[in-house]
Amino acid sequence: MQSRELKLARHPQGRVRSDDFSLDVVSVPEGLGPGDILVRNSWLSIDPSVRMRLGPTGPAGYLPPFRIGETLTGLAVGEVVQSRAPGFEPGDMVLHINGFREFAVIRQDGDTLAGAGGVTRLDTTEHSPQSYLGALGSSGLTAYVGLQCIGELTDDDVVWISSAAGAVGSLAAQIARLRGHYVVGSTGSAEKARFLSEELKLDAVFDYHTPDLIGALESAAPNGIDLYFDNVGGAHLEAALYHLRRGGRVAMAGAVASYDAETAAAGPNNLFQIVAKNLTVRGFRAGAYDHLLGDMRAEVGNYLRDGRLVAAETVFDGLESAPDAIVAMLRGRTVGKTLCRLR
Ligand SMILES: NC(=O)c1ccc[n+]([C@@H]2O[C@H](COP(=O)([O-])OP(=O)(O)OC[C@H]3O[C@@H](n4cnc5c(N)ncnc54)[C@H](OP(=O)(O)O)[C@@H]3O)[C@@H](O)[C@H]2O)c1
Numbered sequence: 215m216q217s218r219e220l221k222l223a224r225h226p227q228g229r230v231r232s233d234d235f236s237l238d239v240v241s242v243p244e245g246l247g248p249g250d251i252l253v254r255n256s257w258l259s260i261d262p263s264v265r266m267r268l269g270p271t272g273p274a275g276y277l278p279p280f281r282i283g284e285t286l287t288g289l290a291v292g293e294v295v296q297s298r299a300p301g302f303e304p305g306d307m308v309l310h311i312n313g314f315r316e317f318a319v320i321r322q323d324g325d326t327l328a329g330a331g332g333v334t335r336l337d338t339t340e341h342s343p344q345s346y347l348g349a350l351g352s353s354g355l356t357a358y359v360g361l362q363c364i365g366e367l368t369d370d371d372v373v374w375i376s377s378a379a380g381a382v383g384s385l386a387a388q389i390a391r392l393r394g395h396y397v398v399g400s401t402g403s404a405e406k407a408r409f410l411s412e413e414l415k416l417d418a419v420f421d422y423h424t425p426d427l428i429g430a431l432e433s434a435a436p437n438g439i440d441l442y443f444d445n446v447g448g449a450h451l452e453a454a455l456y457h458l459r460r461g462g463r464v465a466m467a468g469a470v471a472s473y474d475a476e477t478a479a480a481g482p483n484n485l486f487q488i489v490a491k492n493l494t495v496r497g498f499r500a501g502a503y504d505h506l507l508g509d510m511r512a513e514v515g516n517y518l519r520d521g522r523l524v525a526a527e528t529v530f531d532g533l534e535s536a537p538d539a540i541v542a543m544l545r546g547r548t549v550g551k552t553l554c555r556l557r
Pocket of ligand 1: 260261262263352353356377378379380381382383400401402403406422445446466467468469470471472498499500501543544545546547548550551552
């Protein structure tokens with residue numbers, strides 16, 4: 215049996231391009247070993263983190279870079295075709311990390327991408343398979359942990375979420391709003407700003423393409439903010455440090471402004487604000503908090519069931535569209551969770 219796989223063709227120069235990848239046909243190994251599961255992938259998660267693995271070197275302490283010619287990995291959902299692993303039967307839907315290919319042979323005790331996705335059976339009777347990549351998966355867990363554990367969200371906190379129209383941001387913004395907080399969301403276009411105010415019902419929104427980011431934040435939250443959920447880094451983090459109230463917190467989920475930039479984004483020049491105002495700035499990777507997946511799914515699953523949470527998706531079709539999906543997501547052309555659906 216043959217399967218198409220997406221490989222890294224060359225290291226991107228500056229912004230990633232679709233032709234930095236190649237689509238190759240490979241033979242799926244015949245005969246499974248003990249503990250192996252053959253899966254036909256149906257949904258791929260398109261995440262900014264893939265960008266950090268495309269260069270010759272990656273950030274220290276992070277997932278290792280892909281080699282030229284290596285098949286990409288990433289979170290995926292698929293259907294079990296054959297299994298020699300106890301507890302997995304043909305027809306089961308599973309979450310795993312061997313995305314970016316049509317068929318995957320997965321080891322039951324294989325890699326988990328730092329806790330982000332060990333192979334697990336999914337109950338898709340109530341929620342869609344792809345929701346386990348978005349609202350009920352890694353994006354939801356990142357949003358939940360960032361607010362709850364890292365940001366220590368407290369009654370009456372005023373919250374700013376950057377990249378608020380994206381997968382993690384749109385969930386963090388809605389969880390905070392549904393818990394009764396005043397939520398400011400920022401994004402990169404007027405159309406996405408409209409999505410934030412009209413569909414996600416955020417209290418204040420702005421497009422960060424402004425010469426005065428701090429002014430835009432001040433207008434959105436005139437009395438300051440208590441929690442900044444940082445998806446972007448750079449100038450956004452600097453604006454937050456100026457505008458946080460005494461005792462405020464920053465939950466750092468990512469720094470997407472620097473992932474695909476031709477030159478490294480400037481860092482905040484006002485770190486002394488952390489001292490001056492007793493701020494707490496704390497980074498995290500959701501994979502280290504997978505013991506909270508059940509708690510997150512209980513809360514977010516309820517919101518989904520009641521129709522109170524919008525789980526927006528931008529879907530690309532076919533493995534051949536995965537490079538375009540990566541490019542579009544990093545350039546801000548997608549809304550909500552970016553996914554690739556395989557036929
Ligand atoms: N810590 C963790 O465990 C964890 C897990 C998952 C994701 N993350 C991080 O969370 C963040 C969001 O991830 P996601 O999956 O939800 O992606 P996403 O927000 O759905 O997509 C990325 C978005 O980043 C925005 N962006 C791109 N370049 C930018 C720039 N120069 N300045 C400001 N915004 C820019 C774009 O939206 P605009 O149109 O708004 O510009 C783009 O759509 C990323 O930093 C990611 O690395 C962390």
